Amino acid sequence: MTVEQLQVLEPEKTVDARGTACPGPLLEAKRAVTQVAKGGLVELLSSDQSSNRDIPLWAQKAGHEYLGTVEEAGFCRIYVRRAQ
Numbered sequence: 001m002t003v004e005q006l007q008v009l010e011p012e013k014t015v016d017a018r019g020t021a022c023p024g025p026l027l028e029a030k031r032a033v034t035q036v037a038k039g040g041l042v043e044l045l046s047s048d049q050s051s052n053r054d055i056p057l058w059a060q061k062a063g064h065e066y067l068g069t070v071e072e073a074g075f076c077r078i079y080v081r082r083a084q
Contacts, residue, residue: 001068006079009067011043012036018047018075025051026058033064033082040082041067047075055080 015032017025025046032042059066067079
């Protein structure tokens with residue numbers, strides 16, 4: 001998805017993991033995905049640069065859909081759709 005497409009998404013759940021070091025954002029993402037319906041969208045806010053690598057890899061392994069990342073000033077927004 002493009003940045004513009006990601007920016008208009010309406011997540012079911014937003015998790016603010018900014019200021020949390022690895023593996024905190026990944027653990028928060030795992031927890032959040034279990035709290036939304038199948039097909040639901042989770043938005044993770046993270047200032048930990050390793051999240052840009054870890055979250056997409058985890059999503060793929062777990063069968064979820066990594067939609068993309070939007071870079072902001074000092075943090076990023078990572079979007080994952082829960083597996084059907």
